[in-house]
Amino acid sequence: MMFAQLRDVARSRRDxxxxxxESSNITYxxxxxxxxxxxEFFANLGRPFVLLALPGGxxxxxxxxxxxxxxAIHAPLPHKSTTREASSVIDLVAPDVVVVESLQLQAGxxxxxxxxxxxxxFAASDEGSKMGAHTVVTxxxxxxxxxxxxxxxxxxxIPAEVAMVQFTSGSTGSPKGVLLTQAALLxxxxxxxxxxxxxxxxxxxCTVPQFHAMGGAVVLEHVYAGSPTHVTNQFxxxxxxxxxxxxxxxxxxxxxxxxxxxxxxxxxxxxxxxxLRSFTLGxxxxxxxxxxxxxxxxxxxxxxxxxxxxxxxxxxxxxDLRAGDxxxxxxxxxxxxxDATFAEALPRLGDGEPxxxxxxxxxxALGQLISRNIWSPLLSGDSRNELRTGDCGYVDDHGxxxxxxxxxxxxxxxxxxxxxxxIEVALRAYPGVNDVVVVGPSDPVxxxxxxxxxxxxxxxxxxxxxxxxxxxxxxLAAHKRPHRYVWFEQLPRTHAGKxxxxxxxxxxxx
Amino acid sequence: MSQPTALQIEPEIAAxxxxxxxxxxxREVTISLSDRLIESGLLDSLSMVNLVVALQAKFGVEVDxxxxxxxxxxxxxxxxxxxxxxx
Numbered sequence: 001m002m003f004a005q006l007r008d009v010a011r012s013r014r015d016x017x018x019x020x021x022e023s024s025n026i027t028y029x030x031x032x033x034x035x036x037x038x039x040e041f042f043a044n045l046g047r048p049f050v051l052l053a054l055p056g057g058x059x060x061x062x063x064x065x066x067x068x069x070x071x072a073i074h075a076p077l078p079h080k081s082t083t084r085e086a087s088s089v090i091d092l093v094a095p096d097v098v099v100v101e102s103l104q105l106q107a108g109x110x111x112x113x114x115x116x117x118x119x120x121x122f123a124a125s126d127e128g129s130k131m132g133a134h135t136v137v138t139x140x141x142x143x144x145x146x147x148x149x150x151x152x153x154x155x156x157x158i159p160a161e162v163a164m165v166q167f168t169s170g171s172t173g174s175p176k177g178v179l180l181t182q183a184a185l186l187x188x189x190x191x192x193x194x195x196x197x198x199x200x201x202x203x204x205x206c207t208v209p210q211f212h213a214m215g216g217a218v219v220l221e222h223v224y225a226g227s228p229t230h231v232t233n234q235f236x237x238x239x240x241x242x243x244x245x246x247x248x249x250x251x252x253x254x255x256x257x258x259x260x261x262x263x264x265x266x267x268x269x270x271x272x273x274x275x276l277r278s279f280t281l282g283x284x285x286x287x288x289x290x291x292x293x294x295x296x297x298x299x300x301x302x303x304x305x306x307x308x309x310x311x312x313x314x315x316x317x318x319x320d321l322r323a324g325d326x327x328x329x330x331x332x333x334x335x336x337x338x339d340a341t342f343a344e345a346l347p348r349l350g351d352g353e354p355x356x357x358x359x360x361x362x363x364x365a366l367g368q369l370i371s372r373n374i375w376s377p378l379l380s381g382d383s384r385n386e387l388r389t390g391d392c393g394y395v396d397d398h399g400x401x402x403x404x405x406x407x408x409x410x411x412x413x414x415x416x417x418x419x420x421x422x423i424e425v426a427l428r429a430y431p432g433v434n435d436v437v438v439v440g441p442s443d444p445v446x447x448x449x450x451x452x453x454x455x456x457x458x459x460x461x462x463x464x465x466x467x468x469x470x471x472x473x474x475x476l477a478a479h480k481r482p483h484r485y486v487w488f489e490q491l492p493r494t495h496a497g498k499x500x501x502x503x504x505x506x507x508x509x510x
Numbered sequence: 511m512s513q514p515t516a517l518q519i520e521p522e523i524a525a526x527x528x529x530x531x532x533x534x535x536x537r538e539v540t541i542s543l544s545d546r547l548i549e550s551g552l553l554d555s556l557s558m559v560n561l562v563v564a565l566q567a568k569f570g571v572e573v574d575x576x577x578x579x580x581x582x583x584x585x586x587x588x589x590x591x592x593x594x595x596x597x
Contacts, residue, residue, distance in 0.1 A: 080551065235555035236548060238579035261559045266575050445556075466538035473537070478551050483535055 001182045002163075003039065003069030005189070007032060009226055016201075017228040019219070020247070021057025022239065025230075031062060034143060038066030041142045045118070046153035048096035049165075050074040051089070053081065053106060056210030056231040059122055059139070061223065063099050068163055068182065072097075073156070075165035075177065076211035079106065084426065084475050086112035089167055092177050092369045096153040103129055103136065110134075115154075157373030159366060166213050166365075168310040168417060175422070177369035178310050178378070187362035188217060188314035189224050191338020195304075195318070196225035199278070203228040203247040207240070207254035213310040214282040214415065218253050221314065227251075237265055241272050251278035255415035260290050260445050269297040282306040282315070282415060287444055288327045295323040307333035307403065309389055310417060311378055313363040316340055316389070317401050331393070331402045338363065343386040346395045354392040354404040360385050411440035412447045416479045420450075423482065426475040427452055430468060432460035435491055438482065439505040452482040453504045455491045462487045513597055516590040523593065524586040526568060527553070530561045541586050548580055558583070565589070571596040 010018075014029030026034075042048055050067050052074050054060040060076075067074035077089060079101060086109040094115040100106040102123035110119065116133040120142065127138045158165075158179065165177040189196075204227045208215030215231075222229040230247050232240055235258075244252070254262075259281060262268050268276070278301060279294050286305050294303055302322055306315035319334025336342070340361035347355060364387040367377040380386050390410070393403045411418045420438035427436040434457045440448030456462050463471075465485055472481045492503040524541040531539050534557040547553040553561065561583075562573050571593055582592040 234548060234551075235558055236579055236583075237558070238576045241576060258555065261555050264559055265562060265578070272575070464538070466540075469537040469539070478554060481535070481537065 001186055003065065005224060006065055009224055013226055018223055019058050019061050020230045021055060021233060024058050026058035035062050035066040035069060037143045037145065038063060039069035042067055042070035042072040045096060048072045048153040049093055049156050050097045050099060051077055051095035052099050053077045053079045053109060054099055054101060054122065055079050055233045056215065060210050061219065073158060073162055073165060075167060076216060077167065078211050078477055081109050081477060082475060083108045083112050085477060088175050090114060091174065092371060093156055094154060102126055103131060158375060162366060165369065166310050179366045179368060179375060180313055181366055184313045184363045184365065187338060189221060191363065192221055192314060196221055199227040199251055200225055203230060203249040204251040204253060205230045205244050205249040207232050207258045208282065208415065209233065214306065214308060217314040237267050241267055244273055248275055250275055251280065252276055253280040256281050256286050256290055257414045257445055259294065260287060263290065263293045276301065278302050278304065280304040280306060291321065292327065299323045305334060311365045311387055312361055316359055316361065331404055333401050333403055335400050343381055346393060349394040349396040349402055354394050357389040357391045357393050357401065359387050359389060411450060413440065413450055414446050414479060418480055423450065423452065423476060423480055427454065430463065430471050432456050435499060437491060437499045437501060437504050439501060439508060441505060441509050449484065450482045451484045451486060451508050453486050453488055453491060453508065455488050513594065516587060516594040519594060520587050520590040523590045526564055527561060527586055530564055531557050534560050543585065543587055545585060547585055548583055553583065565593060569593050569597060
């Protein structure tokens, strides 16, 4: 389905760049031809579970499309994941294939593997390497059609229609694997086709990582819409500008934080990037000042604000703005996209308490992996197609959604949906720590900040911030590390003896 | 009097980078000559912006955004070299 659609797109644009990153680019023709070899490789393994731990860009996309073509299951994982983060994913599912840049660069992540797997490395120097019980294969060997490996994919207890697993922070400190079907991926492309057609044949630049739910969705959306899509894996302003200039990019997609910082540095504006015409901001609270500054620099541009969740492919709503429009009030995230509808009526704006947003959409996930070989449905309702988003809100007279916070304790930091419990588990592992509570005071740039409140065992001296920060660096990816640590002699607790999160947050905010 | 060389101002730059990272992310780090600031992820997006602002204020130089790249900001010594030729 997805693969056949890619063939159609590639046919008419063989020599056009499909996707690039900091180090390489690939045309539609080469992308499709190379994907054929990888598709065969995956198909020969049965229906493998492929953990995709590459930086965003041509190789990531190539493997992703090949996995979709082979009806394998693929799951993106940040390529700089720590051993602990990789372990928490491997607790949920034993991958049959792990795709890496090189054995050396991702040695820590690979050390988390407990069962034999095929390790597919994109480093030519890894050809002939050995790694314990694992089989090491290089991308060059796959493309030569060399197939001396014989591994039968395991049964993961995942429904047959699932094509992709999007890992997301769970509410218990462990990640959840959201189960997405090809039908949902295709529905997202169809639901956005009118909007995406405006960019057909024109370059777009995406600064959201491809392993992230929004980054992954927008890259596929634009590649399939025939837009050369340029992605970046790190914030290096001059290089972003040079690549946008060289590709004549007309659209920039990123988190509100990216736009805020780029405006502060003077990256955006007619001096360096006069060709930009469209800005898409996703997944976090949008600062009205950022939108005002974008229109001041680009009066003829359009600004698009996306609201979505990992549990549904792409955006659930989109707010389209032009210069001269009323500044959007905080929380306004726009109108439903594609075939999405509200499954439960929401109160009118300002009319009583907000209610949970429940959405019917063909893009909704089927369920989520909760432990090895066990998944649970995510959808409810009579027709089992209603997603409870965990966000509360209202609708206005135009049917647009106004979000008013969450019914759960997830943090939203720079567009990442982060479970405080996952961070707490990592921080409690430090010797002498009795308890940790992670809270998220609001921040105008990041949405929320990550602040850890720590209580040591009685009589145990607290570590220095440097010692504790080093521990966090080894245990947590950069976007999950606390921005601040606060030591409490005793954490405020409820009558039941549990840490009182609300009081802790209030004390930290004061 | 001659301007200080890159090697002479490197310790000041390393201290400034450490301070900016602490202020931006809450992480205590000690920057050494061999630390790859961008490649290792030490300088994230917010730290990068704050570092550019701090360099301009401390050394009185204009940092052109088109110079903020992997070469000029690779390490504390690379930044010191960039600053020393612009003072």
